[in-house]
Amino acid sequence: MEWxxxxxxxxxxxxxxxxxxxxxxxxxxxxxxxxxxxxxVGRQPEAQGKIMLTMVLGQAIAETTGIYSxxxxxxxxxxxxxxxx
Amino acid sequence: MDDILRAQTVFFRLGPFEVNxxxxxxxxxxxxxxxxxxxxxxxxSWLPRGKQNAVEMLVETIDSFVGFVMGNExxxxxxxxxxxxxxxxxxxxxxxxxxxxxxxxxxDINMTLxxxxxxxxxxxxxxxxxxxxxxxxxGFVSPFFLLLPINVFGELAKPVSLGVRLFGNIFSGLVxxxxxxxAFPFLIPVPIHVYFDLFSGVLQTAVFSILTMVFIAMAMD
Numbered sequence: 001m002e003w004x005x006x007x008x009x010x011x012x013x014x015x016x017x018x019x020x021x022x023x024x025x026x027x028x029x030x031x032x033x034x035x036x037x038x039x040x041v042g043r044q045p046e047a048q049g050k051i052m053l054t055m056v057l058g059q060a061i062a063e064t065t066g067i068y069s070x071x072x073x074x075x076x077x078x079x080x081x082x083x084x085x
Numbered sequence: 086m087d088d089i090l091r092a093q094t095v096f097f098r099l100g101p102f103e104v105n106x107x108x109x110x111x112x113x114x115x116x117x118x119x120x121x122x123x124x125x126x127x128x129x130s131w132l133p134r135g136k137q138n139a140v141e142m143l144v145e146t147i148d149s150f151v152g153f154v155m156g157n158e159x160x161x162x163x164x165x166x167x168x169x170x171x172x173x174x175x176x177x178x179x180x181x182x183x184x185x186x187x188x189x190x191x192x193d194i195n196m197t198l199x200x201x202x203x204x205x206x207x208x209x210x211x212x213x214x215x216x217x218x219x220x221x222x223x224g225f226v227s228p229f230f231l232l233l234p235i236n237v238f239g240e241l242a243k244p245v246s247l248g249v250r251l252f253g254n255i256f257s258g259l260v261x262x263x264x265x266x267x268a269f270p271f272l273i274p275v276p277i278h279v280y281f282d283l284f285s286g287v288l289q290t291a292v293f294s295i296l297t298m299v300f301i302a303m304a305m306d
Binding site: 049053056057060063064066067068070071 | 254288
């Protein structure tokens, strides 16, 4: 394999790994939301359904950035595979 | 990209369409839903007993959930949301009830983006229906006209994020499951299956349907 395509594949795979560092963000956000949800249920146990719904909704939206980084990682792995052939 | 997103066996071709694992799994799911729908709703009586109790309980649960999320006056969405929930539940937990024979159809981005498109047309259709075409177009330039690109992009991002969220969760579950199987073939994968197939599948079913409901309800307000 010539050097050029080797470098593209190598950096593509490396970039895919680096892109998944973005997973830190949604993890912190979702954990924070879950903690706040527990606090809210502790304060108002009768509103558990509403709190749960809002929490899951917020977590799903917070997850979006992580999903985007996953898509970027897929694209980079696909690029690397296409270059290697 | 083609490789990793569609690394599936193609069984045969129907004209320009490839019939791959996703399509076959979706056929199985559809067949189960149709047969169960016909068998379970046959000869209902005024006094429910046996299977009719279970069916009524399921329908009432979904109906009250839709009423809880969207408001009681929008319960006419129950047939759509209920079908979506049952379909997604069967698709996400395919690895459990087919004993690993079928690949989850929702681990294919074509399927999930298709579902996202259905939601997209419902959101915008009901927005136009409840606000009129002028009101709908006015929504894009609110609160003032400089936000037009952001509003358009936000509207286009909804189906993409809906579809890609479902795909990303189920597909990553599949990939991690495969990795763990190649490392520890015995015993260790069991809790992984419980988490990725059952828990994550049910959760993503709920998330997809809740987000669809909330987006439609927001568009109608």
